């Protein structure tokens with residue numbers, strides 16, 4: 001093969017996804033390896049490099065055909081210095097200069113990006129945001145994250161940490177959030193928050209089938225709420241409706257802030273499909289200002305589990321100045 005590729009690497013707390021991606025966003029080879037959180041990161045990088053060389057051999061891709069490396073990492077990180085800061089689930093990686101080490105090991109330019117921002121760029125370039133200049137990406141799963149692509153470019157902010165969309169405030173002095181603040185969107189509308197609110201309601205004695213369905217109050221998950229709602233459970237229905245209202249308030253604020261053409265929603269909770277997208281579209285129109293709401297459409301993400309690698313690759317292509 002003579003075409004050019006970049007290597008996309010998505011480093012998570014338990015696994016690392018690797019892929020060789022061409023300029024049209026097609027992954028031609030890829031794999032997942034365990035992160036081994038306790039291992040020194042230099043050892044982990046060497047395992048990644050070994051696997052990448054094997055992938056190149058298997059796919060018949062020469063060393064010269066790989067132009068650059070994009071690394072998506074669950075922050076906090078410094079994308080300018082190419083350094084990991086203090087990820088709570090990967091303590092051995094604290095202050096690790098990942099870009100320098102990867103560049104030395106592979107002999108290619110490497111670029112580091114917060115994983116949610118990389119995912120936003122991936123969806124914008126190759127997924128549900130194709131053809132749109134202004135897009136906001138929101139992932140709603142155990143946490144809430146996102147990014148914004150504005151005028152066709154990833155919006156990074158002053159230190160590359162822009163768009164912590166899970167931590168926009170929707171309730172003044174509200175529930176405690178994992179970020180140390182209060183009243184954040186994530187503390188109300190993430191899958192974890194929905195499960196917690198459901199557990200609290202059941203523990204407070206509200207009648208519901210949730211505990212029985214889950215096999216115990218502490219086992220209630222967001223999926224349990226959806227399942228119970230489908231079976232007509234009143235508490236589950238109310239909790240879901242409230243969650244959609246919180247999410248709509250957050251998305252309404254994003255529409256008012258960024259004036260996007262499209263809001264792309266991914267993550268585990270979006271698997272609820274129209275149960276989520278229906279109320280979210282309706283709620284966003286109530287919460288956002290009319291002229292901005294009119295041009296904003298809310299659509300499901302397209303890249304699924306591939307978004308980590310494709311997003312990292314999109315970062316590499318953008319930095320290389322390539323536009324497919």
Ligand SMILES: [Zn+2]
Pocket residue numbers: 166167177178179180181182184186187
């Ligand atoms: Zn927060």
